[in-house]
Amino acid sequence: MATMADPRWRALLAALLCLFGASVCAGKLAGFKMASLAGLPLTLDQPFVYENGEKCGADTGCLTYTSIGERAGEDALGAFFEVVEWTRTQAGTSVVFASRSYGDGTQVFKQEFPDGLKGTSTGDKDLVSTAFPRVAFPSDPALRFVTPGGYMVGWTLLSHGSTQSDLARFRDGEDGGVVVLFRPTENNLTESVVMSALSNAMAASVSLDREASRLNWGVQGLAEEIPPGFSLEVVLHPHSRSVVRNILSWGETLRKYHSTAKIPDPTAEYLSYYTDNGAYHYYNPLPFSNFRDVVVDLYHYAVQNEVPIRYLQLDSWWYHKGEGGGVKNWTAIPYIIPDGIGNLYETTGWPIIAHNRYFSSDTDYARQNGGPYAFTIDNATSKALPLEEVFWDDLLDEALTWGLVTYEQDWLDRQYMYTSALHTDVGLAGRWLDQMGGAALRRNVNIQYCMSLSRHLLHSVTLPAVTQIRVSDDYMLSPDQWRIGVTNLLAHALGLKPFKDVFWSSRENADNFFKDCDLAFPESIWHPLALTHRYGGRINVTASGKECLPWTDFGWDDKYYGSGMALNLCRNPEDLRDGPFCYTKAGFDIPEEEWEWEYCAAPVCDVDCYFGDGALYIGGHNVTQSGLSCVDWAGEFGLSGARCRNPDGDVAPWCFVAEDHSQRDYCDNECPEAVEYSPQLQSAVSTLAGGPLGVGDKAENLDVELIMKSCNKEGLLLHPTKPATVIDLYFTSPEYREVWTGYSTVGDHTFGFIFLAEVEKALSLSSFDLNLDEAFLTDVLLWQNYPEGSSHQQVIAAGEDVILPPCGGFLNFCLFYTSPAISAGGKDLFILGERSKWAPISPQRISGVEVTSEGVSVSVSGVEGERVVLSFSDGEVFDVACEFQVSGSMTIDVLSRVCSSLMQ
Numbered sequence: 001m002a003t004m005a006d007p008r009w010r011a012l013l014a015a016l017l018c019l020f021g022a023s024v025c026a027g028k029l030a031g032f033k034m035a036s037l038a039g040l041p042l043t044l045d046q047p048f049v050y051e052n053g054e055k056c057g058a059d060t061g062c063l064t065y066t067s068i069g070e071r072a073g074e075d076a077l078g079a080f081f082e083v084v085e086w087t088r089t090q091a092g093t094s095v096v097f098a099s100r101s102y103g104d105g106t107q108v109f110k111q112e113f114p115d116g117l118k119g120t121s122t123g124d125k126d127l128v129s130t131a132f133p134r135v136a137f138p139s140d141p142a143l144r145f146v147t148p149g150g151y152m153v154g155w156t157l158l159s160h161g162s163t164q165s166d167l168a169r170f171r172d173g174e175d176g177g178v179v180v181l182f183r184p185t186e187n188n189l190t191e192s193v194v195m196s197a198l199s200n201a202m203a204a205s206v207s208l209d210r211e212a213s214r215l216n217w218g219v220q221g222l223a224e225e226i227p228p229g230f231s232l233e234v235v236l237h238p239h240s241r242s243v244v245r246n247i248l249s250w251g252e253t254l255r256k257y258h259s260t261a262k263i264p265d266p267t268a269e270y271l272s273y274y275t276d277n278g279a280y281h282y283y284n285p286l287p288f289s290n291f292r293d294v295v296v297d298l299y300h301y302a303v304q305n306e307v308p309i310r311y312l313q314l315d316s317w318w319y320h321k322g323e324g325g326g327v328k329n330w331t332a333i334p335y336i337i338p339d340g341i342g343n344l345y346e347t348t349g350w351p352i353i354a355h356n357r358y359f360s361s362d363t364d365y366a367r368q369n370g371g372p373y374a375f376t377i378d379n380a381t382s383k384a385l386p387l388e389e390v391f392w393d394d395l396l397d398e399a400l401t402w403g404l405v406t407y408e409q410d411w412l413d414r415q416y417m418y419t420s421a422l423h424t425d426v427g428l429a430g431r432w433l434d435q436m437g438g439a440a441l442r443r444n445v446n447i448q449y450c451m452s453l454s455r456h457l458l459h460s461v462t463l464p465a466v467t468q469i470r471v472s473d474d475y476m477l478s479p480d481q482w483r484i485g486v487t488n489l490l491a492h493a494l495g496l497k498p499f500k501d502v503f504w505s506s507r508e509n510a511d512n513f514f515k516d517c518d519l520a521f522p523e524s525i526w527h528p529l530a531l532t533h534r535y536g537g538r539i540n541v542t543a544s545g546k547e548c549l550p551w552t553d554f555g556w557d558d559k560y561y562g563s564g565m566a567l568n569l570c571r572n573p574e575d576l577r578d579g580p581f582c583y584t585k586a587g588f589d590i591p592e593e594e595w596e597w598e599y600c601a602a603p604v605c606d607v608d609c610y611f612g613d614g615a616l617y618i619g620g621h622n623v624t625q626s627g628l629s630c631v632d633w634a635g636e637f638g639l640s641g642a643r644c645r646n647p648d649g650d651v652a653p654w655c656f657v658a659e660d661h662s663q664r665d666y667c668d669n670e671c672p673e674a675v676e677y678s679p680q681l682q683s684a685v686s687t688l689a690g691g692p693l694g695v696g697d698k699a700e701n702l703d704v705e706l707i708m709k710s711c712n713k714e715g716l717l718l719h720p721t722k723p724a725t726v727i728d729l730y731f732t733s734p735e736y737r738e739v740w741t742g743y744s745t746v747g748d749h750t751f752g753f754i755f756l757a758e759v760e761k762a763l764s765l766s767s768f769d770l771n772l773d774e775a776f777l778t779d780v781l782l783w784q785n786y787p788e789g790s791s792h793q794q795v796i797a798a799g800e801d802v803i804l805p806p807c808g809g810f811l812n813f814c815l816f817y818t819s820p821a822i823s824a825g826g827k828d829l830f831i832l833g834e835r836s837k838w839a840p841i842s843p844q845r846i847s848g849v850e851v852t853s854e855g856v857s858v859s860v861s862g863v864e865g866e867r868v869v870l871s872f873s874d875g876e877v878f879d880v881a882c883e884f885q886v887s888g889s890m891t892i893d894v895l896s897r898v899c900s901s902l903m904q
């Protein structure tokens, strides 16, 4: 650490005065100023720390400074100017605060504890034990915020609002960690600042003082002490024009600071088969009785039908659970996978993406339970956490023998929230992830984060093995789970591959586990989320038949983001009421007292209809599948009454249909099954998100044609270079929520794409608005390729706005692409690319475009036996096909319209 003796330091006059004990220094820390943050009127307040259970602030004179210095320097982020203040608490502990300002306006604030600090707990997980910077902002309706919140990159509780009226739903404390403040200016520009921890993110929190409109950044509020030498940094990243560009460059700043270099990630590059929550085979081996038979059948089907599955994901159903549903040991349950996972791997050649969750308090691995490894055990929550890296070494070494390639760490949020040591010990949360990440890195194993809080997302920047991350809640056939444009942006900014989760490529998968009823289960191993009245179905009228208003009509989609609220469907956000309901009269212009709502007639699972095997069914249904009436149980199985029940572990509820109980029959009042309303939407979003892609139908329902829109013949995913993300207008108007853009880059050429879903109005947008400036440097051809049969084509001159037709309706979407004009033979040539794919131009397919005086040639990659058809336009659209005899590269000479292998 630099000291005042360090010649690089130029002591300020104030500092010298302080050294001589001048009274001017008492109390106030005067040296810090907020750099102009994109013009936003933010101010800094005096820091504080908790020590010996008491708040010790600079403004109360408890924290006083001993010296102050400033210097110019350079670090990974570039040249900076730094101000440092050395302070002492009343108890004599030294605390150092520093602020670095960079040329682009970025500011980094550092708090450092050379002596450590004792008694720092505030007793509240959502407060902070230390605060620097403390950023005050004006309460102003025009100054708005976006805060990712809760798990899945903040998707579940992401909130938007005005700093004047909506701070109640600002996500901070344990839920938050990334804050975007922004203010639209004229010319459709937006001033913004992105704030987050820059280092030690697992230990850091932001706590909003709602009364003072002030953000306190520091060590999370339950830390009992801070060890000597500990420090953490917070970055404030401004941009004067665009929120999207700011988030991207904030992410780049974090990556630059930590020299992030991720390891290659094959499971994000090839087609996978998933069995997680939403997949047909989630906890469901039907029609087989175990998962060996499921996988063997799937393998044969895939080979016969040329579905190029390359990886297999095994979800939480395969390993032994203990106390509280956590992991007892991470080995396969024999009756579920009879010959073990290694055997599956050998049979199929599919390496494994293996799910894991938190460890249970009775985990076999812990010394406390007779195992070999040091763990901390939280008896109150039945959770355990490994404390040594050798545990991860051994766990992964064992898993490598059965084919592990990607380790999926799920339930990151619950492990963090419900392991008290992760809060009391300030370094433990970071060590936990570092040990997991270190062991994975040494083995070249990738890690997928699932249910990440913002702190996990931020910490991942330091871990090369953490390459992919889930960006929305579990699929479960939800009509909202694909709305990932904003979390994609955060994940992509931080160098992670965003994963939308599994999807069905077919509309139906009969006998599935997912029902359109109002789930009212307690949390259990089989229903891992506490699904209290969590209706996810498609009913859009009330019980009395009145039409539901879209929640967006009165802003509840913002208030309760991520709970199925973007449409006009019956819902029960945050369990507000006793079941799904909707509003029939409401609006911004109607006083809330006058709003009207009604319950919807959504069937309640296991009350109105049976769910699963019906073991929990308690309803009054009394007729069997053959139309026979149930007779009274008359005490048998301890039951009475004439109704369908499953008291003996049968496959469905049943009842006796003869008075003497000599005959029984099954009941068929099963809850309605969920269907996938738009496999195309799921497939397109998964591909354009640029991360892993997992299909999860029953084998015979895999839609090969649809799946092949995402990949080549060998399952290599054809991704864009920059994934689909929201545009700036997302932040300023709900009308643009599902307008996403991205692009592919080949050489000097940028090929854009525009994804619109449920957009009711025509839009006029500039290339800046679309965040596609690079794609519009020349004239471009804008062309539509979805819905199929659409023929919209238009040449747009550089600088001209793009007019996009409406693309409205439930789960309806449109895809537009832009191709730059390439001057060839006196004409403009446009390369449309492989129109049968979601990403017609993908660097995985098109490796080069060469323009010479002789013409234009395009290098195309393909695999043995593949026929690749590329389209071009020179006024007329024409196709050129490449037939790959061997895997490799072929070249299309565009003028002669011939594709040939390059002969050396």
Ligand SMILES: *[C@@H]1O[C@H](CO)[C@@H](O)[C@H](O)[C@H]1NC(C)=O
Residues within 6 Å of the ligand: 186, 187, 188, 764, 765, 769
């Ligand atoms: C701002 O954007 C809207 C919507 O795209 C557009 O109608 C308007 O012309 C733009 N204004 C300016 C000044 O660019």
Ligand SMILES: *[C@@H]1O[C@H](CO)[C@@H](O)[C@H](O)[C@H]1NC(C)=O
Residues within 6 Å of the ligand: 320, 328, 329, 331, 364
């Ligand atoms: C894992 O746990 C199960 C259930 O308690 C037990 O039967 C099995 O022996 C354990 N396996 C290992 C390798 O510890």
Ligand SMILES: *[C@@H]1O[C@H](CO)[C@@H](O)[C@H](O)[C@H]1NC(C)=O
Residues within 6 Å of the ligand: 377, 379
């Ligand atoms: C947790 O529970 C186990 C088993 O019941 C017991 O042996 C152990 O002492 C408990 N630990 C704590 C810290 O209470």
Ligand SMILES: *[C@@H]1O[C@H](CO)[C@@H](O)[C@H](O)[C@H]1NC(C)=O
Residues within 6 Å of the ligand: 538, 540, 547, 568
């Ligand atoms: C309500 O749902 C039905 C059935 O899914 C659909 O046909 C209808 O268009 C929906 N109505 C509205 C207003 O969205």
Ligand SMILES: *[C@@H]1O[C@H](CO)[C@@H](O)[C@H](O)[C@H]1NC(C)=O
Residues within 6 Å of the ligand: 620, 621, 622, 629, 630, 642
């Ligand atoms: C069966 O249920 C119907 C409707 O709830 C009821 O009217 C009828 O009495 C029941 N029959 C028996 C035998 O309990």
